[in-house]
Amino acid sequence: MAFHDVRFPDNISRGARGGPERRTQIVELASGAEERNASWANSRRRYDVAYGIRRADDLAAVVAFFEARNGRLYGFRFKDWADFKSCLPSQIPGPADQLIGTGDGSTTQFQLTKRYTSGAQSWTRIIAKPVAGTVTIALNGVPQPSGWSVSPATGLVTFATAPAAGATLTAGFDFDVPVRFDTDTLDITLDLERLGSIPSIPLTEIRP
Incomplete structure (x- = not known):
């Protein structure tokens, strides 16, 4: 492209x-x-x-x-x-805003996404252009200041070590x-x- x-x-x-x-x-x-x-x-x-x-x-x-x-x-x-941004307009993005995946012990890359929910229905949007320096990540609700990187060109988050099986991965970010x-x-x-x-x-x- x-x-x-x-x-x-x-x-x-x-x-x-x-x-x-x-x-x-x-x-x-x-x-x-x-x-x-x-x-x-x-x-x-x-x-x-x-x-x-x-x-x-x-x-x-x-x-x-x-x-x-x-x-x-x-x-x-x-x-x-x-x-x-990953949160409501009145809020500041935080690492628990959006679910981006669940660890399986081997996968190291996860795509940034944003979910739009109304009632029982929802739609998940791929976030391919995060703003550099705004992405934060959490594992099981615990912020992770290191051990990962994100591509501002694709929105892919890459972990140095694969998250453990069952671990919940969340993210906060601004995006274009x-x-x-x-x-x-x-x-x-x-x-x-x-x-x-x-x-x-x-x-x-x-x-x-």
Whole structure:
């Protein structure tokens, strides 16, 4: 996957609009009943960052970022201010936030994940772009300051020694969303004061 490990400017992403998208096929029967089928097993995030442009300098920064990524060619990191950490928005990430696996005495690598739960239903999201320096790990609830490493490029946690069978592994972290521009054209409009604007700058998530 062609990817540049750089983050879209935070001051512009803060004003972006977007969120998760699902793909569902719905067939209406002659009786008026419905049959529904999920085309995608996992959701995909989409954003529009044009709403975060407030100054001419912001516009220039987006154009430079777009050109450096060759439009849709290269992916990059994006901070989704509505969902960027392993805990609730009002909390600080901690090592007990998310279950990432159970030891079996031989496995040394575990993928960072985040679980979304409502009632009896839940969905687990792969976290492939953790923010460097924010990941914390616990075994059976005990924080582990060493003995492991994490790849900021994949979200894989590697232990120097395989966790014992039955050991509960949890993690806390901040994370970015891997995205790409969903257009090869920036339609820029200059007003009388030469401030400029772009009606839409769509981004789409790159699935792991």
